[in-house]
Amino acid sequence: MPIFDYRAITSNGIKSRGLINAFNERAAKEILAERGLVIKSLKEKTDSLYLKVLTFINPIKAKDLVIFSREFSVMISANLAMVQALKISAEQTDNISLKMLIYEIAYEVDSGSALSSALAKRPKIFTQFFTNVVRSGESSGRLDEVLIYLADEIEKDYNMNGKIIGAMIYPIFVLIGMIGVGIIMMVKVVPSLTGIIDESNAALPWSTRVVLGVSNFLIHDWILIVTVVLTLIIVSFTVMRTEKAKRAIDLLKFKLPVFGRLFQLIYIVRFTRSLNTLIIGGVSIGKSLEVVSGVVDNYIFKDLILQSKKEVEEGESISKPFMNSDIIPKMLPQMIVVGEKTGKLDMVLSKVTNFYDQEVNNMLNNLVTLLEPLIIIVMGVGVAIMVAAILMPMYNLAGQM
Numbered sequence: 001m002p003i004f005d006y007r008a009i010t011s012n013g014i015k016s017r018g019l020i021n022a023f024n025e026r027a028a029k030e031i032l033a034e035r036g037l038v039i040k041s042l043k044e045k046t047d048s049l050y051l052k053v054l055t056f057i058n059p060i061k062a063k064d065l066v067i068f069s070r071e072f073s074v075m076i077s078a079n080l081a082m083v084q085a086l087k088i089s090a091e092q093t094d095n096i097s098l099k100m101l102i103y104e105i106a107y108e109v110d111s112g113s114a115l116s117s118a119l120a121k122r123p124k125i126f127t128q129f130f131t132n133v134v135r136s137g138e139s140s141g142r143l144d145e146v147l148i149y150l151a152d153e154i155e156k157d158y159n160m161n162g163k164i165i166g167a168m169i170y171p172i173f174v175l176i177g178m179i180g181v182g183i184i185m186m187v188k189v190v191p192s193l194t195g196i197i198d199e200s201n202a203a204l205p206w207s208t209r210v211v212l213g214v215s216n217f218l219i220h221d222w223i224l225i226v227t228v229v230l231t232l233i234i235v236s237f238t239v240m241r242t243e244k245a246k247r248a249i250d251l252l253k254f255k256l257p258v259f260g261r262l263f264q265l266i267y268i269v270r271f272t273r274s275l276n277t278l279i280i281g282g283v284s285i286g287k288s289l290e291v292v293s294g295v296v297d298n299y300i301f302k303d304l305i306l307q308s309k310k311e312v313e314e315g316e317s318i319s320k321p322f323m324n325s326d327i328i329p330k331m332l333p334q335m336i337v338v339g340e341k342t343g344k345l346d347m348v349l350s351k352v353t354n355f356y357d358q359e360v361n362n363m364l365n366n367l368v369t370l371l372e373p374l375i376i377i378v379m380g381v382g383v384a385i386m387v388a389a390i391l392m393p394m395y396n397l398a399g400q401m
Helices: 025-034 048-057 062-077 082-092 096-110 115-120 128-140 143-193 195-200 206-220 222-240 243-255 259-280 285-293 299-313 331-342 345-400
Strands: 003-009 015-021 038-044
Touching: 003 025, 015 025, 015 096, 025 038, 062 082, 062 096, 062 143, 082 096, 096 115, 115 128, 128 143, 128 259, 128 285, 143 206, 143 259, 143 345, 206 222, 206 345, 222 243, 243 259, 243 299, 259 285, 259 299, 259 345, 285 299, 331 345
Parallel strands: none
Antiparallel strands: 003 015, 003 038
16 A cells, blocks of 8 residues: 655644555545645655665664554554554554554555564564564464563563663773774874973883884874774674674674673573563464574574474474583573473573573673773773873983983
């Protein structure tokens, strides 16, 4: 169904602009007239390239999907027709990219397509995880319940990612600031302070010679530095796109001091939370494991999950591959075994998720507390080097005069 971009004026003389979904231009004008709007312009915006460009400029975020899932589930639970619920959700969303996308989905559903099938055509927005949960809700007749639970889980994952990013912003900001200040001092301050030292022809300590050498290099060979940095960035991005490099990086993440444990916990939470959501949604264990393997975003963890899927298909326990892995805490496979034996795997996974989610929160809080004094120490060392390399020789020179 076409989407039209309109500009109009209300009965009170207020300018209005937005998108509307209609079968043709005439139908769009009739709908706007019913709303009491005087049309100034009406343009069709159904071109797929337009939508791709719009989505790139105004991306659809996890938070937008959470709000959409909640609103849509409430309307479905109120026995509103699915197409009507989709159109109302589209009208209420603030993200214009998602608005147009929901309109397209509404048109496909109105034409006889299943909601899950319409979502599956847009994997960059609605992941395989999202689509499979919706499909299970359609099959079981519990779409409203599944959507609410899905929104809860997406929101929890969104909040966890937000905490991780928030914990890293401060040290990264300080590090960038230190590098910037260091470059400015080397290019502007050091040359002006070292003019007297050069004229004295006095013997300079090694720290001063190093600082002067770095300063001269930055001033006279900055083109070479920029070229090397850009080349390294391009080569790094090219190499890291290969599967072999990604596997090596994913393995390295688990070996890092402090951060290795954090990565381990984050992937475990993603695994248990996603698997729990799919199981509650009615998706089979085998299919759930296949979907979750793409959610964890780590090749090493993915291999374990796919091996677990293979074991399940052969009649074995989910936990078998995890038992022998050195990147998985022993508690996880043991709890899974308990869940399988008692028939309460979803409940066990929920408790495990809450436990490790709290562990992630504690580690992030401790990490921020630990980084603050480390940053102060690094800044102190930097200042000490500058003092020892520049100010002390100048002080000694002044004392000899």
